[in-house]
Amino acid sequence: MKKLIALLIFTFGISVSLAQTARIQIIHNAADPAAQEVDVYVNGALALDNFAFRAATPFIDLPAGVTLNVGIAPGNSGSVNDTLKNFQVVLAENKTYVAVANGVLDPNSFSPNPDGRDISFTLFAKDNIREEGNRPWGVDFVVLHGATDAPIVDIIAKRVYQPVGLDLTGTEEVNEVSDGEDSFWWGRRIVNNAAYGDITNYKRLLARQYILKVTPGDDNNTVVAKFDANLTGLGGGAAVVFASGFLNPSANQNGAAFGIFAALPDGNVVEFPMVVPTARLQVIHNAADPIANEVDVYINGTLTLDNFAFRTATPFIDIPAGVTLNIGVAPGNSGSVNDTLKNFPVQFEEGETYVAVANGVVDPSGFAPNPDGRDIAFTIFAKDGIRESGYGYNKVDFIVLHGSTDAPTVDVIARNVATIVDNAAYGDITNYIRVWANNYILDITPGNNNNTIVASFEADLSGLGGGAAVVFASGFLDPTGNQNGAPFGLFAALPDGNVVEFPAIEPFARLQVIHNAADPLANEVDVYLNGTLALDNFAFRTATPYIDVPAGVDINIGVAPGNSTTVNDTIKNFVVQFASGGTYVALANGVVDPSGFAPNPDGRDISFTLFAKDGAREQSNNSNKIDLFAVHGSTDAPTVNIFGLGIYLKNVAYGDISNYLSLRAWNNWIVITTPWPNFSIVGVWGADLRGLGGNSAVVFASGFLDPSANQNGEAFGLFVALADGNVVELPQIYGDEAQRTINKIMNENGEELTTVSTYGLEQNYPNPFNPSTVIKFSIPQSEFVSLKVYDVLGNEIATLVNEQRAPGAYEVTFDAGNLASGVYVYTLNAGDFVQTRKLMLMK
Structure with a gap:
């Protein structure tokens, strides 16, 4: 390339030094395989020799105000007479340009453009190009839609953060696209409804890393492709970003596949790597069948998990999304994928997070049936929307799977707190539950009888604040009726793959x-x-x-x-x-x-x-x-x-x-x-x-x-x-x-x-009596009351009441067990009221 640039300078050096000049960068973006390399002639002189597809020159000076004939010939051409296309151009003085060679030599041999745009080989040009950015913290760029078989598109830059006071002129804020990626960060549309051949005005993004999502212009929820655009080292710089290649190479002479590239002012061309669609997955082995104590897991025929043990889990891993995966489960130490016992075709959604739990028994006829009639055959229980962390630093988020084949519908009660699982049958997976990161006693009860506790477990979540987990019931309530498989227990799979057993506690x-x-x-x-x-x-x-x-x-x-x-x-x-x-x-x-x-x-x-x-x-x-x-x-x-x-x-x-x-x-x-x-x-x-x-x-x-x-x-x-x-x-x-x-x-x-309206002292009953009798009295207002018993000589025998009393009717018992038979009197004093009656003790 250095030789080619030197040739350009030599060819035009004299005229450039004596005449008006302009600045230009040339980019080769013609995906036609016949134009994989081209020779470029300017005014008959070979200027760029074997100029490769997806290459670019640095910015160079060329004469301005005069007509330049730019001829394009196949690589290794013999002379200017071999040119396939010629373009007459006049550059304006002191202007800066980019010229992009694009299209195909024979449009009839390629897929037409979906929007009817002409895809013939041509030069797309734009003036007012920048060789550097206007902000030291940003990157300035234009974008060319240069893929002939691609429709009108938008490009959305994800993971954009706008600090207060920074200028993002030229970007248009859009609503977040719901694809599960960092949904709390903004998405910005940097290309809006661009058809083939369109070149945008300048955009500016912060010099950091982005995911560029290419979507149909009228549907930002459908992502055609994603690219990783790492701009972190380009602060203060500028670039020409161009879409290149074919969406469907097989219909376009097997030309280069679609991609996004950036030409820098020095002529370096950077490819933005395509982001392969992935999902996140955790796998848990909870099949209590003794024959499945260890299993081998194959994905599309490749051994992925070797001797995967019962009650273990993987950490969350990236897996391909948007394609069908065949998950085969074979006994441990299997020889090949041909040993699989069960196969499950699955497809994961891009950006989603899943848990998949291997559960059940290989031969249900050899095990106790489920009390609720649920199918206990070996299967995979899956749930999406899984969390790898919690939403509160002092709380724990978890879901619960009922994975015990011989257990009935149950409730799980956090003792003295709340019911956290209500009427879960085998195979049911709850929605997320959030609790404080404390120590709990979990009681398992029949769903229709919370007074009967089947088992209790200690769940110490005190060290899991801010975390998440998948809690699963595992094993058999009655191992003897299930080939002496593992007994019932409660476990939690953490995001890092650790599985924690909640210790059973004595009732x-x-x-x-x-x-x-x-x-x-x-x-x-x-x-x-x-x-x-x-x-x-x-x-x-x-x-x-x-x-x-x-x-x-x-x-x-x-x-x-x-x-x-x-x-x-x-x-x-x-x-x-x-x-x-x-x-x-x-x-x-x-x-x-x-x-x-x-x-x-x-x-x-x-x-x-x-x-x-x-x-x-x-x-x-x-x-x-x-x-x-x-x-x-x-x-x-x-x-x-x-x-x-x-x-x-x-x-x-x-x-x-x-x-x-x-x-x-x-x-x-x-x-x-x-x-x-x-x-x-x-x-x-x-x-x-x-x-x-x-x-x-x-x-x-x-x-x-x-x-x-x-x-x-x-x-x-x-x-x-x-x-x-x-x-x-x-x-x-x-x-x-x-x-x-x-x-x-x-x-x-x-x-x-108010219970009484007058003072009163009633005759005791019974009378005569032996040895005790009841005396009733009433007062209409609060008074200090004295009720005493005397003998016939006036000697005080007993004090029955001697205190302040509220208004009301009262009765007291007089026990004369230690007195001699005879006549006694009792007197009530309440305020100004005094009344005396006789009583007779007969032994």
């Missing part, structure tokens, strides 16, 4: 135990589980935090006095079984010897027992609320109503356990009354729930309304057991504050407060 439940047995004999107890001391000196009105306990097996819970020596000291034994994954609260309640305590007014059994609730919660799903339930645990207390802000529980008897209430974590109160028609206020308690948002609790009534009739056991009170095991006593409210609270709470709940 367990969660349990909180509360000691609420007010019997003084049980003030402290020892609790044995299956003969082993589990709780030592467990005190009345204390609780454990939630703990793990075995599930699915019988557990003997033995309760013994505190400081017991062995399990043989147990007073009561309870055989229980907890469901795997369940959460429970168990309250020890009642008295050891009911005959030594006041009976329950409603006839409920007060024997020592365990009150249990399943479906317990260790926390609230709302950070602004607390979830709680109430337990009536006071043996001598009657049926009551319980009111508060957001609390409305009616007719709660001893041993009753309410449903959960979700209350705002703010200041609250609890008002306990007896039901109509004998309405009275049992008491008022403060319940400050501030600071407990997101927590759960158990509110339990505890102790005796009348300790004197219950071996002087602890007096009645309300207590709250939190999930961490802390027990808090709620403070009782008296006086005017109690009255204001009653008014507020009862009005909030739409309950009528």
